Amino acid sequence: MTTRTTQEWQAADAAHFLHPFTDFQALASKGSRVITRADNIYLWDSDGQKILDAMSGLWCVNVGYGQQALIDAATHQLKELPFYNAFFQTATPPAIELAELLAEVSPPQFQHVFFSGSGSEGNDTVVRMVRRYWDLLGQPERQVIVSRKNAYHGSTMAGASLGGMSGMHAQGGLPIPGIVHIEQPYWFANAPPGMSRDDFGLLAASWLDDKIKELGANKVAAFIGEPIQGAGGVIVPPATYWPEIQRICDRHGILLASDEVITGFGRTGRWFGCETMGFQPDLMTFAKGVTSGYIPLGGVMVGERIAKVLIEQGGEFNHGYTYSGHPVACAVALANIRLVRELGLVERVRNDLGPYLAAAFAELQEHPLVGEAQVCGLMGALLLVQDKTGRGTAFPPEREVGMVCRGHCFANGLIMRAVGERMVVAPPLVITRAQIDEMLALIRRSLDLTLADVHARGWKR
Numbered sequence: 035m036t037t038r039t040t041q042e043w044q045a046a047d048a049a050h051f052l053h054p055f056t057d058f059q060a061l062a063s064k065g066s067r068v069i070t071r072a073d074n075i076y077l078w079d080s081d082g083q084k085i086l087d088a089m090s091g092l093w094c095v096n097v098g099y100g101q102q103a104l105i106d107a108a109t110h111q112l113k114e115l116p117f118y119n120a121f122f123q124t125a126t127p128p129a130i131e132l133a134e135l136l137a138e139v140s141p142p143q144f145q146h147v148f149f150s151g152s153g154s155e156g157n158d159t160v161v162r163m164v165r166r167y168w169d170l171l172g173q174p175e176r177q178v179i180v181s182r183k184n185a186y187h188g189s190t191m192a193g194a195s196l197g198g199m200s201g202m203h204a205q206g207g208l209p210i211p212g213i214v215h216i217e218q219p220y221w222f223a224n225a226p227p228g229m230s231r232d233d234f235g236l237l238a239a240s241w242l243d244d245k246i247k248e249l250g251a252n253k254v255a256a257f258i259g260e261p262i263q264g265a266g267g268v269i270v271p272p273a274t275y276w277p278e279i280q281r282i283c284d285r286h287g288i289l290l291a292s293d294e295v296i297t298g299f300g301r302t303g304r305w306f307g308c309e310t311m312g313f314q315p316d317l318m319t320f321a322k323g324v325t326s327g328y329i330p331l332g333g334v335m336v337g338e339r340i341a342k343v344l345i346e347q348g349g350e351f352n353h354g355y356t357y358s359g360h361p362v363a364c365a366v367a368l369a370n371i372r373l374v375r376e377l378g379l380v381e382r383v384r385n386d387l388g389p390y391l392a393a394a395f396a397e398l399q400e401h402p403l404v405g406e407a408q409v410c411g412l413m414g415a416l417l418l419v420q421d422k423t424g425r426g427t428a429f430p431p432e433r434e435v436g437m438v439c440r441g442h443c444f445a446n447g448l449i450m451r452a453v454g455e456r457m458v459v460a461p462p463l464v465i466t467r468a469q470i471d472e473m474l475a476l477i478r479r480s481l482d483l484t485l486a487d488v489h490a491r492g493w494k495r
């Protein structure tokens with residue numbers, strides 16, 4: 035790559051690069067921040083400023099930046115066999131070994147995997163596969179997939195349809211047919227006044243039961259959800275929610291899919307979020323953390339209930355991607371998962387870093403701006419409120435207080451994501467306690483600066 039000044043990069047970027055989820059015109063007039071290198075949990079931009087990346091890239095760099103084992107795995111595989119497909123009764127050693135290793139680290143019901151290139155593609159596979167499963171069982175009318183409002187399942191036609199983001203549905207005529215949404219298990223926003231979190235978890239799960247009864251169980255193929263909604267704002271459901279969802283799916287015989295794109299590979303202190311939340315899905319979508327984002331890879335873990343039917347009576351499944359089982363991506367994933375094991379990252383998140391972050395966030399809950407602080411493993415959220423009385427009152431969205439706070443984070447060398455009024459973190463799992471302290475000092479400073487702005491504008495009650 036050539037060396038250019040920030041202004042030169044920004045000009046070329048604005049002239050040619052259409053960024054995802056971006057107002058192209060607004061960005062072109064402002065100029066992108068150009069990230070040029072990274073190490074461990076830190077990034078550097080084209081002005082040389084060091085930034086603590088509390089979002090692991092985009093929820094993915096679980097082992098941190100600069101891990102030589104992943105670099106070596108990619109280099110070796112690029113030389114040995116940079117590509118071969120898995121379509122025409124062929125396979126490559128990295129894809130076979132990765133399938134084997136994924137079966138080992140996944141809950142016991144998973145012995146098979148279908149590879150994709152991303153999380154969105156993985157969820158497209160889920161849609162195709164569950165409908166195929168019911169076809170094969172002679173119940174083709176079981177088509178509908180139930181998802182949730184404010185869910186994020188990707189940006190392809192099926193992924194965005196499964197997702198519950200109204201802004202995405204508004205563009206492109208979504209959702210596609212056969213996908214419906216129930217309300218999310220977000221206690222702060224959706225619980226009736228005075229209801230405990232645990233009671234609310236049961237209530238929110240009962241909305242699935244209501245929806246199934248409304249549609250007719252014989253029409254419903256599957257329910258899909260993120261164990262913890264990530265892009266929706268790190269919404270940790272009450273502990274009662276997922277076990278009740280499982281009971282409802284079991285009772286109606288419908289398939290349960292866990293979208294583990296963010297929660298997989300140690301993020302919550304177990305290999306997969308469903309283990310932390312206490313349920314046993316039939317399918318798990320994964321991506322991001324499978325390679326720590328070093329190279330694109332996704333897929334679906336397919337439970338034996340489904341795999342058995344597909345294998346024993348399926349015939350050809352007319353679905354797949356050029357890069358299903360890409361050897362370089364699989365080689366990097368193998369190195370990544372082995373490294374997660376070697377470093378004991380899953381246990382470290384569960385026993386040490388997760389509780390440490392939770393204690394720190396509990397202290398931040400005392401901050402005048404913070405109405406709710408939630409942590410699960412190494413993902414956390416702080417909800418910014420204008421009034422802390424009772425359950426609290428969030429700032430009205432049009433004030434964009436989250437964006438104000440995010441601006442202060444950026445200016446202070448911290449990447450924290452704003453989802454509306456929820457400020458979220460998901461740092462690399464290799465972060466140390468000392469680095470968590472450093473992150474917290476930056477968060478606290480950014481909150482204080484945001485509070486000063488809020489007071490100056492007369493927005494605080």
Ligand code: PXG
Binds near residue numbers: 092154157293295
């Ligand atoms: N499922 C979940 C749960 C995700 O979080 C996807 C599927 C789609 O994965 P791909 O690889 O197709 O992007 C995701 C992706 C954000 C943000 O702003 C989150 C994601 C992607 C982009 C932005 O928090 N998650």
